[in-house]
Amino acid sequence: MEKFEIACIVDNQFGVLTRVASMFTRRGFNINSLTVGATENPKFSRVTISVNGDEKIRSQCIKQLRKLYNVKYVQEMKPENCVTRELALIKLKNNSETRPEIVSAVDIFRCKIVDFSPNTLCVEITGESSKIDAFLTIVEPYGILEMCRTGVVAVQRGCHYLTDEVLDESAFMETHVGDIFDER
Numbered sequence: 001m002e003k004f005e006i007a008c009i010v011d012n013q014f015g016v017l018t019r020v021a022s023m024f025t026r027r028g029f030n031i032n033s034l035t036v037g038a039t040e041n042p043k044f045s046r047v048t049i050s051v052n053g054d055e056k057i058r059s060q061c062i063k064q065l066r067k068l069y070n071v072k073y074v075q076e077m078k079p080e081n082c083v084t085r086e087l088a089l090i091k092l093k094n095n096s097e098t099r100p101e102i103v104s105a106v107d108i109f110r111c112k113i114v115d116f117s118p119n120t121l122c123v124e125i126t127g128e129s130s131k132i133d134a135f136l137t138i139v140e141p142y143g144i145l146e147m148c149r150t151g152v153v154a155v156q157r158g159c160h161y162l163t164d165e166v167l168d169e170s171a172f173m174e175t176h177v178g179d180i181f182d183e184r
Contacts, residue, residue: 008047009073016070033151077154087150093143
């Protein structure tokens with residue numbers, strides 16, 4: 001099974017995330033990561049979902065997401081056509097013997113030490129998931145006390161962007177004419 005990312009533009013309303021996540025639950029698809037945030041238009045949110053599966057699962061996820069009313073646009077983010085990043089905060093054991101080796105790993109992986117105490121170091125790392133996984137492998141022997149990862153976010157490369165379709169004026173008017181009259 002391979003990992004793939006799907007990006008969606010959804011209405012920025014309560015309950016939409018529940019509907020999206022419930023669709024995966026009903027179909028028995030496991031979500032590796034789910035990242036949601038605001039877009040340049042306050043009416044919409046962007047959802048990036050990372051899933052493991054074969055071509056059948058990939059196709060089914062996209063088809064089912066497109067059926068949801070509040071989902072305005074769905075696209076698979078193919079690795080060759082997008083930039084993906086993830087953020088992790090990792091709290092490590094810190095002592096005078098291991099500190100130089102940890103700091104060396106931080107420099108090599110271009111991380112940042114964002115908190116320091118006599119007994120702990122907190123490291124911030126951003127990049128592709130594989131970079132974060134490699135860093136974790138290196139620092140694991142020193143003692144990982146705590147860790148949190150944001151999940152994957154992705155944008156298309158070049159002049160293309162996910163909201164091309166959504167923000168096309170005619171498509172926008174067709175799907176949101178009711179919204180315009182409701183605001184009056």
